[in-house]
Amino acid sequence: MATLYDLLGVSDDASDADIKRAYRRAAMKAHPDRNMGREAAAHAQFQEIKEAYAILSDPAQRSVYDAVYAKEMGRMSREREEEARLQEAARQEAYARHVSVAMRFAEQGYNRDVVFGALLASDCDSRLAGRIADGAIALHLSRQADSAAPRNAGAPEEAVPPSSSHGAGDEESQKSDDRRHANLFSAIWHGMFGLHP
Known part of the structure; x- marks a missing residue:
């Protein structure tokens, strides 16, 4: 957020003399007569510089501005921290x-x-x-x-006798796993790319 001090190009602890010098420099640079072809923008900037100087050159107005500015900066800082x-x-x-x-x-x-x-x-x-x-x-x-x-530490593994029914169960289990993987892949694919069967 640009401040009145930023507008004049001085720090917020600038002396009255520094503010006056900065105002003259900024006013000359922004004066509409010195900005041919962009008079409207220069006039608006010149007015802002005049208003900034009017506030910062008056000690009472400057102290009010500094208090409001400090309060606003504190609020913005708290908002940034919360965010x-x-x-x-x-x-x-x-x-x-x-x-x-x-x-x-x-x-x-x-x-x-x-x-x-x-x-x-x-x-x-x-x-x-x-x-x-x-x-x-x-x-x-x-x-x-x-x-x-721990489960296998003390007991020897039992040998499973080969049988045709056991092999068929393994085959069925494998087919079930394949279907589960295919369904999962399909769900992920459709979720990523928004495609529906």
Whole structure:
């Protein structure tokens, strides 16, 4: 926000003599007679400079202006701080939401690319989505390793006898997984590009 001091080109602690010199310099530069071809704009600027000088050259008016200006600057500073705080809170909330999405997909057994795609579909920045997807997959794998270690530590694995019914179940399970991956990919694709079947 430009102030009266900015208009004259002086600091807010300028002396009366500095303000007078700055006014003369600015008035000569902005005078309409010295700005052929842009008289209207020069006249408006010249009027602003005259008004600024009228206020800043009068000690009573200047002190009122300084008080109002200081109050306004304080208010603007508080507004900026509040806006920054709200933006940071929104950023942290979005990050937590993205991590939650990534962990949900990772825990369902999806690979890193699917987790990454799900994050992109939820409006996550691609670099952040990559970092979150890597972290979610790594965390999920470490949890799996931790949960598998105590269970298998004392007991030998039982051999599963081969049987035709077991093989058929594996095949059906694989088909179910394939359908689930295809449906997820389709949902992500449609979510990202707005296409609907």
